[in-house]
Amino acid sequence: MPQLSTAALTAVPSGVREMFEKGRQFSDSIDLTLGEPGFVSPKHVIDEGVKYLLDGRTKYTPNAGIPELREAIAEKLWIENGIKCDPYKNLIVTAGATQALMLAMVALVNPGDEVILQTPNWPDYLGQIDMVNGKAVWATVKEENGFKMTADIIEPLITEKTKLIIINSPSNPTGGILDYEDLEKIAELVRKHKVFIISDEPYEKLIYDGQKHYSLATFPGLEDYVLTINSFSKTYAMTGWRVGYICANEYIMKNLIKLHENMIASINEAFQFAAISALKNGEKDVERMVAVYKSNRDYLVENLNKIKGFSCIMPAGAFYAFPNVKEFGMSSREVANLIFDKTHVVVAPGSAFGPGGEGYLRICYASSHDRVVEAVERLKAAFGTK
Ligand SMILES: Cc1ncc(COP(=O)(O)O)c(C=O)c1O
Numbered sequence: 001m002p003q004l005s006t007a008a009l010t011a012v013p014s015g016v017r018e019m020f021e022k023g024r025q026f027s028d029s030i031d032l033t034l035g036e037p038g039f040v041s042p043k044h045v046i047d048e049g050v051k052y053l054l055d056g057r058t059k060y061t062p063n064a065g066i067p068e069l070r071e072a073i074a075e076k077l078w079i080e081n082g083i084k085c086d087p088y089k090n091l092i093v094t095a096g097a098t099q100a101l102m103l104a105m106v107a108l109v110n111p112g113d114e115v116i117l118q119t120p121n122w123p124d125y126l127g128q129i130d131m132v133n134g135k136a137v138w139a140t141v142k143e144e145n146g147f148k149m150t151a152d153i154i155e156p157l158i159t160e161k162t163k164l165i166i167i168n169s170p171s172n173p174t175g176g177i178l179d180y181e182d183l184e185k186i187a188e189l190v191r192k193h194k195v196f197i198i199s200d201e202p203y204e205k206l207i208y209d210g211q212k213h214y215s216l217a218t219f220p221g222l223e224d225y226v227l228t229i230n231s232f233s234k235t236y237a238m239t240g241w242r243v244g245y246i247c248a249n250e251y252i253m254k255n256l257i258k259l260h261e262n263m264i265a266s267i268n269e270a271f272q273f274a275a276i277s278a279l280k281n282g283e284k285d286v287e288r289m290v291a292v293y294k295s296n297r298d299y300l301v302e303n304l305n306k307i308k309g310f311s312c313i314m315p316a317g318a319f320y321a322f323p324n325v326k327e328f329g330m331s332s333r334e335v336a337n338l339i340f341d342k343t344h345v346v347v348a349p350g351s352a353f354g355p356g357g358e359g360y361l362r363i364c365y366a367s368s369h370d371r372v373v374e375a376v377e378r379l380k381a382a383f384g385t386k
Helices: 004-008 014-022 044-055 067-081 098-106 123-131 151-155 179-193 249-261 270-279 281-304 332-343 369-383
Strands: 091-094 112-121 135-140 163-167 196-200 226-231 244-247 361-364
Touching: 004 332, 014 332, 044 270, 067 244, 067 270, 091 098, 091 249, 091 270, 098 123, 098 163, 098 196, 098 226, 098 244, 098 249, 112 123, 123 135, 135 151, 151 179, 163 179, 226 369, 270 281, 281 369, 332 369
Parallel strands: 112 135, 112 163, 163 196, 196 226
Antiparallel strands: 091 244, 226 244
């Protein structure tokens, strides 16, 4: 048999999925590994998708997405984010943020180009950088600074080979967010060094305690550098629908569309109509879900800090707690396995999120409140309280 590609042979299986698969062996497992809402998508979204499917809207659409959805997204970007986006020149609908990111990576990164990203990081960024033979350059973020990837961490890493910086606020896996001043300094860096920057914002609305999300693309002078990526997955509990988008300048967009045709052509038509319903009628659903996430977060973090071996800062956004478990004196993988063996609570080891994640666990609290409470009770019983 001929050899498979280097990309296939060097790709690393997900450390999150490894634990998830373990959890599936027992019916009493409480799985808090995967990063997705425990909620089913809002009913009006499902109804809309079904209605258009029954109407026979089962065809290819324009590569960039149906005009109705592009217009709705452009309006959202202007009203909520302050991003000027022409729906016919600056926008493309993608198969979730995952494909948006892959598309951007293929469009921006040549072999050997350096891509600066934070660690701990969402693992797929690295997998995608590897697929285009780019070189990942780690910006290690620190717990004592709220896990923020700030300009002072990024700037020393910039070389003449730097092509792209990825920012992700609120962040998976840490829940860290960048505030206005942090972004202002990053904007200054981009203007100075003239590098591309992806702002990956799928958790923009999952933000607590009155904090505000800012989009980097609104800072002046960045039009030619920033690609804003977002998705319906986390905000509207629509992970399975696979709808996301990229907003960027016209020249970048023309090139993205050619590549998008080669990659997936377009996403399915009925679900694009369903996504419009999420944007137009989904605000109450988001409020309802965010209220549950917030109460889960507060309960989980307060109680983790009472359990021996755990210490956890309050995540500002997303739906992950990222407790420090260095006191166990083991690798994060060993701690995740120990927790699983003793409690059947399934969490992801920090090491699954790059070198900066060692010593931590990621616990997704987008589950029902009862499950989070039950998980905490099991952890308390297994490890004792301080
Ligand atoms: C930071 C980040 N970006 C992008 C994605 C991809 O989301 P989707 O492809 O479902 O839109 C995820 C999913 O976990 C994520 O955590």
